[in-house]
Amino acid sequence: MAKILIPTPLRQFTAKQDSVTVPGATVGEVLAALTTEYPDLRKQIFTEEGKLRSFVNVYLNDEDIRYIGKDAAPAADGDTLSLVPSIAGGTH
Amino acid sequence: MIRIEPEPWAAMVAHARASYPNECCGAMLGAIEDDGKTVRQAIALENAFEGAQAARYELRPADLLAADKAARERRMDVIGIYHSHPDCDAYFSATDLQNSCPWYSFVVLSIQKGEFHHANCFLPNFDQTEAPKEELFY
Ligand SMILES: [Zn+2]
Numbered sequence: 001m002a003k004i005l006i007p008t009p010l011r012q013f014t015a016k017q018d019s020v021t022v023p024g025a026t027v028g029e030v031l032a033a034l035t036t037e038y039p040d041l042r043k044q045i046f047t048e049e050g051k052l053r054s055f056v057n058v059y060l061n062d063e064d065i066r067y068i069g070k071d072a073a074p075a076a077d078g079d080t081l082s083l084v085p086s087i088a089g090g091t092h
Numbered sequence: 093m094i095r096i097e098p099e100p101w102a103a104m105v106a107h108a109r110a111s112y113p114n115e116c117c118g119a120m121l122g123a124i125e126d127d128g129k130t131v132r133q134a135i136a137l138e139n140a141f142e143g144a145q146a147a148r149y150e151l152r153p154a155d156l157l158a159a160d161k162a163a164r165e166r167r168m169d170v171i172g173i174y175h176s177h178p179d180c181d182a183y184f185s186a187t188d189l190q191n192s193c194p195w196y197s198f199v200v201l202s203i204q205k206g207e208f209h210h211a212n213c214f215l216p217n218f219d220q221t222e223a224p225k226e227e228l229f230y
Contacts, residue, residue, distance in 0.1 A: 007160070008124060008169035009195040018164070044195075055193045055220075057153045064153065084157045085195060087173055088141065088150035089188035090115065091180040 002030045002060075002075040005082045013040040027060055028071030030081060045083065057084045093128035094172065094197050094213050096120070096230040100134035105208045107136045108176035108201045114145040119159040120172035120199065129171050129197060135159050148187070149175045172197035172213075179204055182212040184223040192216035197226055 003021045006014050014020055015038075022037060024030035035042040045056055052058065058065045059082040065073050075081070096104070100120065107116045117139050122131040137159065141150040151173065163170050173196050177183075182202040184192075192198060194216050202209040213228035 005160070005164075007195055008171060055191075059153070059157055062154070062157070082157055082160065084153040084160070085193035086151075086153060086191065087156070087193055087196075088148070088191035089175055089198075090148040090185060091177045092147055092185055092187055 002079045027073045055085045093227045096131040101230045103134045115149040117149040117175040121163045121168040174199040176201045184214040
């Protein structure tokens with residue numbers, strides 16, 4: 001069971017809730033449960049091949065999951081997952 | 093439609109001028125209502141691009157996460173991202189588009205010779221192929 005913070009523009013896909021709690025023992029299971037419960041969220045976060053979109057980073061509490069085991073990172077009760085985009089740019 | 097209140101607008105312009113000749117970047121906090129978006133606070137974030145920053149910016153996701161936390165504590169939402177274009181117009185460049193995210197409004201401030209010149213707002217699409225303008229009031 002972990003809490004997922006939903007970024008403002010994605011709340012239209014979660015019945016306006018700003019956070020959602022779903023079951024799962026790992027980050028991968030939690031994200032799967034989230035997108036099963038709110039299927040419209042799926043294409044916002046995942047590509048058609050089921051990979052996280054290039055601009056989506058997932059944080060477990062304050063850690064980027066890429067550095068703590070990715071999908072396999074354990075999610076305990078009381079943990080918070082955040083979806084944080086990668087953003088950059090320039091003038092050219 | 094996005095409206096930026098005077099206080100955050102002044103902070104954004106000051107940040108962009110202070111960062112000149114480099115690009116600056118930050119988060120815009122506020123609310124999305126039926127009649128449009130309102131920016132009530134701007135949070136300056138560090139330009140984390142490694143290399144010359146005169147024509148590039150990069151947001152650290154951890155900084156954006158902190159801005160999101162700050163917004164929630166203040167009962168606001170992160171609704172947009174701003175950055176500056178030193179000595180260039182406020183267009184949405186190919187680099188901007190390729191590194192954008194469809195979740196937010198993107199305000200670009202043109203700073204010419206160190207002074208604010210004009211600004212535009214853009215809404216990038218999902219596939220990062222287009223970013224139509226969003227009506228901006230400041
Ligand atoms: Zn730019």
